[in-house]
Amino acid sequence: MAYEALYTRGRPKNFAQLIGQEHISNALTRAVISKRLSHAYLLVGTRGTGKTSTARLLAKAMNCEKVLAGKVSAAKDIPCNECASCKSIDSSPDNVEFDAASNRSVDDVARLLSTAYMAPLQSRVKTFIIDEVHMLSNEAINSILKLIEEPPPNVAFFLATTEINKVPMTIRSRCQVLNFRLIPQETIAAHLQDMAKILAIELENDAAKKIARLAEGSMRDALTYLDQCYAMADKKITLADVNETLGLVSDADLDEIISAVQSQNRAEVGRAINHAFRSGLSSISIAEALITRLRDIEFENLRGDISDLDNFVDAVRKAILEMQGSGVPDIILEMTLMKLAAPKIISATVAQPIAQPKPAPPPKIEVPATETITPPIEKIETAKVFTGNFDADKKFFLSIVSELGQTRRTLAMSMKVANFDRFSDGIIKLKFQSVGTEEEFNSVHKTELENFIAQKLGHPVKIETAVDTNLPNPNLDRIKAQHRTFVDTAMKTFGADNFE
């Protein structure tokens, strides 16, 4: 029998199992019980956060006999999964589901949508689940708009999108909007442990945490990673297994590089980076992992001079851009780290998890005075206000985010994709790596963050966002690389012919 992917096996069967989206499952449970469902939903959120699963549950619930008979009172019973409708709906012709990102022809989509005007064949409500709805042609969008404005009886639409800003306002305003959040790491890690129990394997806590961190809020990614590790593991999955299977540099290796740079020990930098190269990873993957690790350190540890870490991150980012078109990316990365390890760039020891004896300063390198005094880093005690000084403001902002982390994990996590840009004219300006992350922040988190900061400052504040397309997206390339590694291994294991 074919192996069923964990992501499919782990799919929620009722609203109570909708992990990490309690605000949505609670609201929908109330709506189902009080029979106040809409005929059009717009499900918004990044990939793997449960949009399609929720749409399927809702479609099922709209037809569930127990729900219709008013015999359900809790999320765990919606839908019941036992009645004739629940059992047959997955194969029902009344349940239309398609992905607008796939290459369906315009005619094909038009034909599918036209069936909305025909009465359901078996079910009470005919349901349309359309993934990535923003990819539809204008013509299709107009058909949907018409269907939503003057809905035929017994039809419901579930439109899912990762890019809300590309969905026309006319559609947005006529749908009930459900905003899906990035799923907190602890929630993902806990769910991975549940899945490990089902698979009858042991999953080391650190391994679960690492996978959860990599997944960056996406349960689907987390389960895919776990699946990959499971395929390679025996009875137990350790942190080392995760690193090896997913082709990752370990945090310990990264910390060695960072520590060597910060202690300006160039011999040690050379040794550490060569050690990392031996993992067989591309130098770009290593550089990206370095950025992620530096940001984690910045995020968790605000004692040091933020400007040092920023310099470090900026230099590695620049190196990645150079490496992309170069035949000698290894050398570029190594040279970048060596330059960073020179005293004139990294000026002070940054708060660092690994304590390392500070070596004697390298033989003196004459540095012109103007360069030594890179912006005067007076010791910035964490300020209580924004001052207009970048370093101080960034530090203050990060301290607020860090404080958030104790009580509002989801909001704090959403800030991981935000870069503090500047504070000016009384406005906090943030930059995002992509339109998707910016839009998610604006639609889900912005007001909450403004309120939180306003409470701290005692006066209202405004946040403005922008997209900085110059920021490389470390995640994307890493996932691509991981996928390649996985497919290669699978092909080797099963033989290319058997592997689809």
Ligand SMILES: [Zn+2]
């Ligand atoms: Zn049912």
